[in-house]
Amino acid sequence: MSEIATLEPGRWLDGKLPENVTLGRNTIVRGDLAFKRFQSQKQPALVVGEHCTLDGVHFALGENAKVEIGNYCCFSNAVLLCELELRIGNYVVIGWNTTIADTDFHPISPAQRIADAVACSPLGKNQKRPPIVAKAIIIEDDVWIGPNATILKGVFIGAGSFIEPGSLVTRDVPPRSRVQGNPAQVISTV
Amino acid sequence: MKLDTANRTLPWDWYPGTIPSNVSADESAYLETSYSFLLYRSELPEGIRIGRASSTYLGTMFDVGPQGRIRIGDFSCIHGAWFICDSEISVGDYALISWNVVFMDSYGVSTDPAERRKQLEALAFDDRRRMARGALAKPIRIGRNVWIGFDCVVLPGVTIGDGAIVGARSVVTEDVPPFTIVAGNPARVIRQIENDELTQTN
Numbered sequence: 001m002s003e004i005a006t007l008e009p010g011r012w013l014d015g016k017l018p019e020n021v022t023l024g025r026n027t028i029v030r031g032d033l034a035f036k037r038f039q040s041q042k043q044p045a046l047v048v049g050e051h052c053t054l055d056g057v058h059f060a061l062g063e064n065a066k067v068e069i070g071n072y073c074c075f076s077n078a079v080l081l082c083e084l085e086l087r088i089g090n091y092v093v094i095g096w097n098t099t100i101a102d103t104d105f106h107p108i109s110p111a112q113r114i115a116d117a118v119a120c121s122p123l124g125k126n127q128k129r130p131p132i133v134a135k136a137i138i139i140e141d142d143v144w145i146g147p148n149a150t151i152l153k154g155v156f157i158g159a160g161s162f163i164e165p166g167s168l169v170t171r172d173v174p175p176r177s178r179v180q181g182n183p184a185q186v187i188s189t190v
Numbered sequence: 191m192k193l194d195t196a197n198r199t200l201p202w203d204w205y206p207g208t209i210p211s212n213v214s215a216d217e218s219a220y221l222e223t224s225y226s227f228l229l230y231r232s233e234l235p236e237g238i239r240i241g242r243a244s245s246t247y248l249g250t251m252f253d254v255g256p257q258g259r260i261r262i263g264d265f266s267c268i269h270g271a272w273f274i275c276d277s278e279i280s281v282g283d284y285a286l287i288s289w290n291v292v293f294m295d296s297y298g299v300s301t302d303p304a305e306r307r308k309q310l311e312a313l314a315f316d317d318r319r320r321m322a323r324g325a326l327a328k329p330i331r332i333g334r335n336v337w338i339g340f341d342c343v344v345l346p347g348v349t350i351g352d353g354a355i356v357g358a359r360s361v362v363t364e365d366v367p368p369f370t371i372v373a374g375n376p377a378r379v380i381r382q383i384e385n386d387e388l389t390q391t392n
Binding site: 026028030050051052055072073074091093095096097142146147148159160162164165166167168180181182190 | 272290292301310315343360
């Protein structure tokens with residue numbers, strides 16, 4: 001019990017946490033750029049469990065984004081681009097230079113893309129952006145994601161799966177599968 | 191490497207670090223910054239050796255474990271690669287290695303989820319929050335005159351033969367024969383290239 005009682009509260013080592021972020025005990029976030037692109041207004045926007053080590057992670061959350069991360073996760077230099085929802089379980093490892101994006105960023109329709117380009121421009125300050133497709137990403141417990149991987153919107157990754165380095169994951173991954181390639185395919189089970 | 195030999199710093203460095211004492215580089219080699227050694231923890235007598243006129247630029251990270259060993263030949267240009275090394279990674283002469291390339295001689299963690307849990311629980315209580323890597327490491331060998339494009343990953347145990355070219359964003363899972371071009375994820379042979387090293391004069 002005494003060991004548990006002395007656990008430090010979660011903390012960001014390089015700045016002051018936004019008020020809608022909660023970090024569980026013994027969780028640390030390192031890196032100057034962690035919240036540079038954090039714009040979420042949700043209450044709460046980012047909830048991280050206990051005992052996580054999040055090194056050089058970019059939390060690029062849009063206004064309505066919500067991210068939940070479980071316990072004992074270890075991420076290094078991952079980029080989390082979230083406009084809607086990202087749920088990550090316990091014991092998840094994410095390698096260097098991996099991107100997880102739950103959005104298409106821009107519309108498919110050429111006309112709407114022009115409207116979006118204008119709304120994003122320096123002259124588009126008060127214009128509303130057209131609707132953009134975003135779908136929640138769910139990553140279950142014990143998933144390992146290698147360096148240089150990419151996880152796209154709406155993907156579900158089942159518990160215990162192993163995402164090989166450099167994979168581009170566009171579809172759901174069943175539990176305990178090993179995937180590789182672009183687009184990622186199941187190559188074996190774990 | 192024109193070291194300030196008294197304290198092993200680089201005179202032009204923006205990062206206030208030092209070059210570890212078991213790293214050796216030829217006098218004509220160029221290291222851009224000591225930041226590359228942030229994750230370096232080799233305990234071998236010579237953890238890294240860098241040859242004549244080779245260079246490592248910003249973005250290169252030597253994530254080397256206690257038993258890791260890195261050998262870089264002569265006239266090689268390492269433009270920002272990440273070396274995850276628990277056994278040995280060797281790069282031959284005249285290699286051109288682009289940015290965001292990952293050489294990993296081990297997966298770092300076990301492929302068994304139950305074993306990974308133990309490693310993650312240990313990590314949470316490690317003073318420096320560094321993962322103790324337990325997975326089997328298999329050496330990587332990059333031959334002479336190899337060119338690797340940006341964002342590639344080279345997996346454990348891979349040998350890339352002399353004169354080969356690896357296209358950008360490839361994932362190299364198997365050995366690459368000498369004088370071939372490979373690309374893709376996983377990387378596949380695209381074609382052979384003629385070895386004109388002996389017939390052409392420079």
